[in-house]
Amino acid sequence: MDRTSGAEPESGTQEGKPAKRDAFAELLAPKPKQPKHTSDRDSRDKKAVGGPRDALGAYIARPESYPPSVVVYYNEDFVVIHDLFPKSTLHLLLLPRDPAKTRLHPFDAFEDREFLEKVKAETTKLRTLAAGELRRLHGKHSAQDKQRQDALDADPPAEELPPGRNWEQEIMCGIHGHPSMNHLHIHIISVDRFSDRMKHRKHYNSFTTPFFVPIEDFPLAPDDVRRHPDREGYLKYRFRCWRCGKDFGNKFTELKMHLEKEFNEWKRL
Numbered sequence: 001m002d003r004t005s006g007a008e009p010e011s012g013t014q015e016g017k018p019a020k021r022d023a024f025a026e027l028l029a030p031k032p033k034q035p036k037h038t039s040d041r042d043s044r045d046k047k048a049v050g051g052p053r054d055a056l057g058a059y060i061a062r063p064e065s066y067p068p069s070v071v072v073y074y075n076e077d078f079v080v081i082h083d084l085f086p087k088s089t090l091h092l093l094l095l096p097r098d099p100a101k102t103r104l105h106p107f108d109a110f111e112d113r114e115f116l117e118k119v120k121a122e123t124t125k126l127r128t129l130a131a132g133e134l135r136r137l138h139g140k141h142s143a144q145d146k147q148r149q150d151a152l153d154a155d156p157p158a159e160e161l162p163p164g165r166n167w168e169q170e171i172m173c174g175i176h177g178h179p180s181m182n183h184l185h186i187h188i189i190s191v192d193r194f195s196d197r198m199k200h201r202k203h204y205n206s207f208t209t210p211f212f213v214p215i216e217d218f219p220l221a222p223d224d225v226r227r228h229p230d231r232e233g234y235l236k237y238r239f240r241c242w243r244c245g246k247d248f249g250n251k252f253t254e255l256k257m258h259l260e261k262e263f264n265e266w267k268r269l
Contacts, residue, residue, distance in 0.1 A: 056081075056183040060095050060102060072129075078122050083187075085197040087207055089263075090134050090171075092188040094119070094126055102184050106175040107227055109184055110218045123173045123186060123215050130188050131167035138267040139165070165269070174214040176206055177229030186215060193242055194263035201252060202235050208242050209234040 059066065059081050063074035072080040072092065083091040096102055096119060101109040110116045139145040148164030151157070170191050179185070189207065198204060205211060210226050211234035225232055239248040239255045243262045248255040 053180070053182045056093070056095055056181050056185060057102075060097050060183060077118065080126060080188075083189075086189075086195050087198050087203055088190040088192050089137060089194055090130060090188075090190040091195070092126065092130060094123060094186040094188060096184050096186075103182060104184060106179065106184055106186075106213075107177075107220065110220075113219065116218055119186065120215060120218075123188070126188050127168055127171050127173055130171050130190075134167045134170060134190055135165070139167075141267045142269060144269055172207070172212070172214065173216075174212050177211050177213060177226055177234070187212075191242065192259075192263045192266055194259055198256070198259070201239070201250075204239060204252070204255070205235045205237050208240065209237050211235055 059071060059079050063071045063079045066081075070081060072082065074080065077097055079095040079097060081093050081095065083093050096109075096115075098115065101112070101115055110119070135145065140149060142165050144165035147162045151161050172189050172191055173186060175186055187207075193204065193207060210232070211229050213220070213226050220227060229235070238250065239252060240246065241248070241255070241258055241262060243266060246258065248258065
């Protein structure tokens with residue numbers, strides 16, 4: 001796998017265990033230095049009884065055993081984690097805990113309308129939380145957020161803050177047509193695709209082509225071509241910039257250089 005929601009989610013442990021955490025405060029607070037990704041991966045894979053493709057199961061089963069730098073929050077129905085190998089500057093995974101659904105392909109799991117609506121509701125809350133984190137990361141650079149930032153810095157502070165940039169529009173929520181992990185998971189990812197973990201064609205095209213299916217598009221029609229990602233060859237598509245549409249053919253190195261330029265322009269909007 002390639003690397004963080006509304007009513008405030010339950011994020012602590014149950015009665016008799018440590019007190020509940022404040023997910024908003026934890027996510028928006030500066031993060032402690034993270035260990036190297038190779039170490040994270042080694043640790044995660046050791047917990048995966050069925051191998052690396054089953055690695056998400058440990059978070060679903062024992063979310064309380066991980067620090068806030070890994071598990072953002074959890075409740076009876078969901079666990080939210082930071083993707084260990086993020087493909088954008090913000091990348092979270094929403095993990096449903098329903099044992100009847102967690103091992104299903106998302107196309108099959110989302111045929112259950114009641115379950116789908118529950119996932120959509122949690123995704124909506126998480127999108128709002130993620131947007132707040134994206135503002136924390138990039139708001140100081142954004143022209144659209146300048147008035148809001150100035151109001152925050154005013155003395156005395158403004159009674160009402162300007163709305164500023166709509167960071168929720170900069171968040172994508174969806175699944176891969178051919179998931180790389182066995183447990184059902186929904187990606188909550190910023191649109192920038194700027195990360196040192198974006199290393200090859202599959203990484204980029206899995207978030208830039210119809211291989212990525214937005215959660216709001218479900219339920220899918222039976223004849224929706226996205227049900228057949230391998231047949232459609234989405235991961236073999238030519239590289240196109242997610243923002244300006246420029247065609248880079250098969251030149252990934254050139255695309256990566258361009259993505260950095262687009263990222264710097266995007267965060268300053």
